[in-house]
Amino acid sequence: MNKEEIVQYVKDHPSGKVKIAVTDIDGILRGKYISVEKFLSVIDSNTGFCDVVFGWDAADVAYDNVEFTGWHSGYPDALAKLDLSTFRKIPWENDIPFFLAEIIDKSDQPSYVCPRQLLKRVLSDAKNAGYTPFFSQEFEWFNFxxxxRSANEKQFRNLTPLTPGMFGYSILRSTLQNPFFTDIFQLLKKFDVPLEGLHTETGPGTIEAAIVYSEITEAADRAVLFKTAVKEIAYKHAIMATFMAKINENLPGCGGHVHQSLWDDTGKTNLFYDEKDNMKMSEIMKYYIAGQLHCLPYILPMFAPVINSFKRLVEGAWAPTTLTWGVDNRTVALRALPGSSKSCRLETRVIGSDVNPYLAMAAALASGLYGIRNKLDLKQAATTGNGYKDFSNGTLPKTLDEATQMMKHSKLAKEILGESFVRHFVQTREWEWKQHLKAVTDWEYKRYFEII
Incomplete structure (x- = not known):
């Protein structure tokens, strides 16, 4: 639809309202309804969101350590610009019109705290170098x-999984819960978040979905909208969906792997593919992989953003722990899939399902471009066996605190992501770590209550 058609749809919709949203630093959609009249008054200017949405954590607890906003600023409105290209109809809300917005500053410039703006800045770097990035994300998640209300009443203990047993790729389980599966597939397609595949994953009530690839900004939009859409569709079936990276030490974690490739500026030639190379990988792809390997220790919080993220990154649990790459190897951090000129791509497997897709994709692209700009040789041999045992290039940081401090003191992270963004993001991750330190857990009660 063009602008005129979108405006006409909004005017004609019987609800008389529009839903808009921005994505906060944790990847959570923060939104509201506005009237048609309000929408028409801001489509060529700006609207506003209280800037507290970038001044508090996922639990709505205000940060006390960030500069962007706080009690010191009085929490004014942040300017937000609607992106009409993100127009969608929400099929489970009577096709109400929906738009994403992004935060700008008082000079009408991209705000350094806005995840979507960060991605667009990195995309601009790629475009200026003559590359068109195509990305997609796949998610694993648990359903209960x-x-x-019931989960809170149970204090999130002994929740009932949607289906019992460790039943990956199950035809039976997808039939048992067919109304839910069907709604996910069909409603997401109507919502312009098309899926390439949907199946059960190993674990009770676990599902995996792969989103159809697209240009990187659209890919990130789809991934952000996917997570919220799945939760809303689940509500309609009296189901709760969670994208936590690890819900139980005895169960596999949930990945949010990102697939990526660079094409020429026409979008017709895959620059990762080289028919003449023995691995079918171009020099550009090798530089890109080398860049990600080099940058990973310094940008890990973009891929593993919360305390729980690091419970997934443990040996032998289908999530990487070493700085490794390999060809079609699921035990490594970076899985190269040379395939054909159409499908040649890289899968970054470090990324968990709990990420902010804008930040994960921005970090993946920025680190790959760093490798290309600096022509980093892929000196490290591809891991052909168990990547968990390949320590030739080191291991990933093991806690959010360790990873955050490495990012905080990294000139490289500031170079590829911007100093202002890194400062703000690091402050939010330091806050997250501090909240964790105050909590007394069930594990501590079981271990210490009687014996100490």
Whole structure:
């Protein structure tokens, strides 16, 4: 639809309202309804969101350590610009019109705290170098036969999984829960978040979905909208969906792997593919992989953003722990899939399902471009066996604190992501770590209550 058609649809919709949203630093959609009249008054200017959405954490607790906003600023409105290209109809809300917005500063310039703006800045770097990035994300997540009320009443203990047993790629389980599966597939397609595949994953009530690839900004939009859409569709079936990276030490974690490739500026030639190379990988792809390997220790919080993220990154649990790469090897951090000129791509497997897709994709692209700009040789041999045992290039940081401090003191992270963004993001991750230190867990009660 063009602008005129979008405006006409909004005017004609019987609800008389529009839903808009921005994505906060944790990847959570923060939104509201506005009237048609309000929408028409801001489509060529700006609207506003209280800037507290970038001044608090996922639990709505205000940061006390960030500069962008706080009690010191009085929490004014942040300017937000609607992106009409993100127009969608929400099929489970009577096709109400929906738009994403992004945060700008008072000079009408991209705000350094806005995840979507960061991605667009990195994309600009790629475009200026003559590259068109195509990305996609796949998600694994757990589902429970619970409601927000029942889960809270149970204090999130002994929740009932949607289906029992470790049943990956199950035809039976997808039939048992067919109404839910069907709604996910069909409603997401109507919502312009098309899926390439949908299946059960190993674990009780676990599902995996792969989103159809697209240009990187659209890919990130789809990934952000996917997570919220799945939760809303689940509500309609009295189900709760969670994208936590690890829900139980005895169960596999949940990945949010990102697939990526660079094409020429026409979008017709895959620059990762080289028919003459023995691995079918171009020099550009090798530089890109070398860049990600080099940068990973310094940008890991972009791929593993919370305390729980690091419970997934443990040996032998289908999540990487070493700085490794390999060809079609699922035990390494970076899985190269040379395939053909159409499908040649890289899969970054470090990324968990709990990420902010804008930040994960921005970090993946920025680090790959760093390798290309500096022509980093891929000196490290591809891992052909168990990547968990390949320590030739080191291991990933093991805690959010360790990873955050490495990012905080990294000139490289500031170079590829911007100093202002890194400063703000690091402050939010330091806050996250501090909140964790205050909590007394069930593990501590079980271990210490009687014996100490």
């Amino acid at each position: 036969a619970e409601t927000p």
